[in-house]
Every structure is written in structure tokens, then in C-alpha cells.
Amino acid sequence: MTDSKIIVALDYADAQSALALVNQLNPDLCKLKIGKELFTAAGPQFVEQLVAKNFKVFLDLKYHDIPNTVKKACEAAANLGVWMLNVHASGGTAMMQAALEGLDKSQQSPYLIAVTVLTSMSQANLTEIGIENSIENQVLKLASLTQQAGLHGVVSSALEVTMLRQHLGNEFCLVTPGIRPAQIIVNQVNQDDQSRVVTPHDALNSGASYLVIGRPITQAPNPLKSLEAILLTI
DSSP states (O other), rough: OOOSEEEEEEEOOSSHHHHHHHTOTTTTTTEEEEHHHHHHHOOOHHHHHHHHHOOOOOEEEEOOOOOOHHHHHHHHHTTTSSEEEEEEEEEEEHHHHHHHHHTTSSSOEEEEEEEEEETTTTTHHHHHHHHOOOOHHHHHHHHHHHHTOOEEHHHHHHHHOOOOOOHOOOSSSEOOOOOOOSSOOOTTTTTTTSSSSOOOOHHOOOOOEEEEEEEHHHHSSSSHHHHHHHHOOO
């Protein structure tokens, strides 16, 4: 199986809708991301169903709890056969290392990455919860902590990729959401009101390892054709 750089976000409320999209895709051309809404609605069995279809699955549940709870959750997630899962770096070193211990107890060896600062958070949001660092400095601080804890990488906005790559080296995995094609592709797929478009090509050139792409593929009239068009640009 090829190591596609595209992770398709399955932002659906139920398994039936997600499967309707998945059945149009090719596991050699993309990976799949399952978040909290779909996992809550469809459960672990749906993850196993996608793994059985030979898709690599990024389980995006962002665990953040006491170390032992996170360790057991990560072990359970790994046993589903996922390719990647994540935790919140703000849980601290002990929690992140416990998460790694959970993976060690599993027969699988998924990537474990961490979320630093959610892309929805503003500087005012950080100040509100008592963090005086700038967003950039907080992201770098938590990403460095993640690397020191032994995890494989972080989720990173496209705005942070260059900085993180410079500080953390070429082997650290950077998974970048919020990617949009620079122009309308395949039957007028739009840019979803993004005011600042970061293209797949530019994100990879900046140092991203994998790109999370949702609506430009999932809401396209022909999702596979849209995926193939994006792959051609990179």
C-alpha cells in the first residue's frame, strides 16, 4: 500500500453516510480520519470495518485525562487496528508517556501524535485560561514537550509547519488540517469560505507530513475524481 499524504476527514453524523463516501474511495490513494461525532455515533466496530477495507485510519479523539485512563484508552484504540491516534499535549509528559505505554501493550504499533493549541483558539482564548504565551510560542512549547515525551508528532496548522519543522527536525510527523485547493477543482468544489487558502502543494513544501482534507473531497460530485485531482497537484 502506498503512503498517501492525504487523510480524508469523515465528518459525518452516522456510519451510513460515511460509508457512502468511503465506498467511492481507494485505500491506495488516501487515509481516513474519524472524529468524535462519528465515533460516538458509529462506535469501535465502524473503525474495524474501515480497517477491514484496507484503509489506514486516523482516530482523532484527542484523549486528555489522568495518565492511567489515557494509557488504557490508547491500548484499546490501538487494538482496533488504527494507523494513528492522538492526545492533547497539554495533558503533560506523564500522560503522554502513559499513552505510549498503552501502545506498547497492544499488538499494533500506530503513530501517536499530540494536539498543541486547537486551531479554533485565539490569543484571547489562551489568555482567558491563564496562558500568557503567544499562540506561536505555546504551540512550540507543547510540540517540543511532545517530542521530548517520545511521541511521533503533532497536529499543526499550516501557519506553524515551517516553524515546527525548523525546530523539531525532519523526522517529526506534522499532520496539517484545513487544507484547501487553490482553485475550484472538479465540478466547482468551493473553498468553504476560507479567507486564507493553503494549498496541498504549499503545505507539503512547507514541511507537512500529512494533509487532512474534508469538504473539497467529501462534498464533491465525484469524490474520487476530486481526490485524484488533488493528488496530481502534489
